[in-house]
Amino acid sequence: MADRRREVLTRVYGDVQGVGFRAWARDQATSLGLAGWVRNEADGSVTAQIAGLDEAVSTMIERLWKGPVGASVSRVDVDELAVQHALIGFRIIA
Template identity: 55%
Template sequence: MAENFQAVEVRVRGRVQGVSYRVWTRDQAERLGLTGWVRNDDDGSVVVMIAGPGTALSTMIDRCWHGPPGASVSAVETRLAAIEEKPTAFRITR
């Protein structure tokens, strides 16, 4: 599993704040065995850093397009993330 470990940063745009997107993201990530964090950004987007096996990451990125009821996602942008240490849990930061 360690050789398959990856980390990505995902920016989700649309109506994603005020609809429990962060809580939904944490729940989805935990179900998939992913670690990292999620936060609201000042520009109205939600930023997610997720780490774990590549197949679980792909699944999570696909799920980001849907979000919780009430969300309306217009874009999901991803980029590889460089992290020094594997996160041990998934948390909501702000």
């Protein structure tokens, strides 16, 4: 089952805007071979949809709890999604 795919929608709360969180998340996801997107939300949180191998997605969720230097993460919500296989690459949504 090491090659099982997983897709999640995450919401990261805390001081996560204005600290390079989206670019950091894109770089982390790319290094893990993940696909998806990341965007800032009006309430100050950051949302990311992440798809890839289960182990890589789990690693990315762990990294979201830490964030980049300057971020202070207070909560990460994770919702499991049906795997769609449609996401290619990882991008920042403005």
